[in-house]
Amino acid sequence: MPATVYLLGLCIFAMATSEFMVAGMMPSLAAALGVGLPAVGNLVSAFAASVVLGGPALTWLLRAARRKHSLIGLLLLFLAGQVLGAQAGDYQQMLWSRLICGVAQSAFFGVALALAAELVGEHRVARAAALVLNGLMLASVAGLPLAAWVDQHWGWRLSFWLVAMMVALAAAGIAALTPSGSAPRALSLGEEGRRLARGSLWAAYLSSGLIIGAVFAAFTYLAPLFTQISGFDATTLPWLFAGYGLATVAGNLCSGRWADRHTRRVLRVGLLTLLAALVALALLAQWRAAAAACVLLLGLAGLPMNPAMVARVVRTGGSGPMVNSLHMSVVNLGLMLGSWGGGALLDAGWSLRAPVWLGAALAALALASLGLDRAGHSWQVTGNSAGLPR
Template sequence: MPLAVYVLGLGIFAMTTSEFMVSGLMPSLAGEFGVSVAAIGYLISAFSGAMVVGGPVLTVGLLRVPRKHSLLALTGVFLVGQALGAVATDYGVMLLSRVITGVASSAFFGVAIAVAVDMAGPERRGRASAVVLGGLMIGTVLGLPATTVVDQFYGWRASFWAVAVVTLLAGLVILRVVPSGSRPEGMSLRTELAALRNGRLWAAYATSGLLVGSVFAAFSYFSPIFIEVSGFSPTVVPVLLAVYGAATVVGNTVIGRFADRHMMPILTFGLAALVVTLSGFALFAGSQPVTVVAVVVLGLVGVSMNPALATRVMRAADSRPLVNTVHTAVICLGVGLGSWAGGLGISAGLSLTSPLWVGVVFAVLGLASLLAARKSVASQAPQLV
């Protein structure tokens, strides 16, 4: 893989850490702004909602801009939003910060994946996606627990500033190593929209959104579940989050190796494993050993499915910036809907394990969507012959 592919992963690492860090800072942010834990969970939904709506719009506006310039501009916008969050004095300002960073993050994901796949070549799409999206996994392995630890020792504002510094570093490295290139050829709003008129593509999008929604219905509320249901000390939470992140890195690496050849079996197994694991976690969350096992399995078969999801999308509609950004938006819609739906149960007075059951529902729907797509392809095969 070209060095620039790994550098793009560094940028996604910083942005992913920013998106997910709220889940590890929930108690501190709730106390700072005088709101409920569920309200802080909605900050994750706001970030994701901004990615869903603003990311594709911003990508369209940058279609004719050289991709390196786009990456640098998006990094700058993200940095502004992150700094705004670090100085936020009330919930409204923090909400605005999450919207700005969400818009920039979504567009960055789409452009970064397109650049990485172009440099790696079509025969290594799955592996290139795995490397770039590895930044997402490392964000959970290192970024999320690191910001949680920084919060415990120096406060949540220090966590936000730390991510801002990493974002600045990523921008400087992108400036140095990503090839400049010329203006993109064949890029226009008409051609990008034409690529979206594809039923197989939207079927792939649906599975992606439901799978990620399943994971984040649970993941968004890991910290309170660990402390108040499983009985872990708050100081152990960063360790558990690091274990989860390490499992996602392992899963992402393995799946990235095999996604180009075994994409559909991998996705089917992953969704089925999510149904079983989330159900067991919900039933036995009071058991610390069960919690640890569930955290590991969810890391292995959760967001680590991203290389297989991305491969399916690119097979359906090639690797175009808008296609990738819309895929990112759909995934973020799943993140937002999952964390929002999980919060509804808590707000309604149900137990802290209710988000886990919400995750089960999302996973069942995702598995059904995948099986329906496979059945449709099988029924069309004789006609194609």
Template sequence: MPFAVYVLAVAVCCLNTTEIMVAGLLQGIAGDLGVSVAAVGYLVSVYAVGMVVGGPLLTIGLSRTAQKRALLWLLAVFVVGQTIGALASAYWVLVVARVLTALAASAFFGVSAAVCIRLVGAERRGRAMSALYGGIMVAQVVGLPAATFIEQRLDWRASFWAVDLLALGCVAAVALKVPAGGDPDTLDLRTELRDFRNWRLWGAYSTSALAIGAVVAAFTYLSLILTDAAHFTPSTVPVLFAVYGAATVVGNTVVGRFADRRTRPILFGGLAAVTLVLAAFALSVAHQAPVVVCTVLLGLIGLPLNPALAARVMSVSNEGALVNTVNGSAINIGVMLGPWLGGMGISAGLGLAAPLWIGAVMAVCALATLLPDLRARSEEEPAPERDGKAVRA
């Protein structure tokens, strides 16, 4: 991989850390700004909505801007938003900051994916997406714990400032290490918009939303499941989270190696495995040993499907920034939908196994979205020839 791909992966790690860090700063922000913990939790939803709605619009607005310049502008907007958040003296100011950073992050993911493909070529796009989305995995393993540690030693604003400084470093790194190219005349917005009439592309987006939503539905309530259902001590939970995070890094690396050549087998096998793991998790939720095994397996095969999901989106459409940004929006729809459905299951009195069963159902639905695409591909394959003539069943 070109070094610039890893530079962009670090930037993605920085941006994704901002998205998830609020989960570790709930009480600090709530106490400082005088709002409820639930209100602070809504900041996660605000961020997701900003990515779903605003990212594609901002990407369209930057369609006439060279890719490298677009990356620098987006990082600049992110730095402004993060600075506003660090200085926020009222809850509504923090909401504005979250919207700004979400807009920049969503568009940055799409443009950076297009840059990576330009640098490595279509034949290695799966590996490039694995490296790029590796930043998301590192944010979970390193970013969130680091932000929580800083908040515990100083305050939540220090965590915001730390990410802000990292973002400034990313601005310098992108300016120095990402090659120019992808000028406005090479960005065919009309072609990208025309591809949105392709039903297979929307099928791929549905797969992305349901697959990631299935995993997040379970992961959102994993802490409660570990302590209240499996009866682990609270001190053990961070260790299991770290193990889960390490498993996602390993899985992401493995999937990235094969995502280009084996995209659909990986998705079929991976989603079938996610379904079985979540069902087994739900059936054994009160037993510690199976819970540990299922946690590790979910880390290995859940979120690491991201590179294959991205490769499938690009294989049925194009490799432009807008297509990739909308894929990020689809994923964030899943991020919002999974926990909401899981919470409804718990509220309905179905127990802590409910999010796991709901995740399993979502994974089955994701599998179903692959079937029409598989049929379309089989119809496109040429019939075998016999004596110079095509033979058809």
């Protein structure tokens, strides 16, 4: 893998840490900004909403720019948003910080995956995507806990400044090590629309949104499920989530190895495993050993389907930034709807098992959606228009 691929993973690690760490320092931010915890929670939603809505628009504006220049510009935009957050004196300033960072992250994701595919070739896009997306996994395993630890010892502003420094170093690395390449041909609105109008592409988008929705419908409410139903002590939760995170990293690397040549099989096996883990967790959550085993399976088979999801999208719609940026928007939309749906069930008076059952239902729908793009051609053909295995 070219060094740039690893640098892109570092960039995603820094950006995802910035996205996640607000949840880990909610009391500190609420006290500093003079707002309640729900308002701080809305900062997380604002970040995700800006990813869904703003990222594709910015990606469209950058469609004719060289990949290297786009990446550096987006990193600098993210850096500006991060510095704004580090200096925030009120809630509105912090809100603007989250919106700017979310838009920059979404567009960066699309350009980064397009550049990775350009550097390694579409036959290795899943492996490259796994390395880039491992930054996302490591952010939940290491970035979020470290940011929370820094907040507890030196204050939340230092966490923001440390992430800003990491982004600045990553931008310098991209500038020094990434080849400039040629400027991509700017597609017209009609050409881009025809590319994005493929039914098979939206079938792939649908599967991705359902998969991430299934994971986060359950994951968002694992902590209260573990303490109130499984009977775990609150002090054991960091170890459970650390185990989940390590399983996610391991699963992501394995998925990246297999997803290029076995895209459909990785998705099918991953979804069957995810569905089994969620059903078992809903039924057996009262037993600690079973709950712990289920959360490890959830880590191995949930988010690690990302490389296969990316490979499916790239081979269906191409490796352009707009295709990948929209994919990230759909994934974040699935995340938001899964978390919201689980909360809505709890607000309606259902038990803490209800979000897990919702996740299982979404996983079943995702499994069914794998067949939606079979009209006209099958994934099992030996090649596609680029001569690549599906």
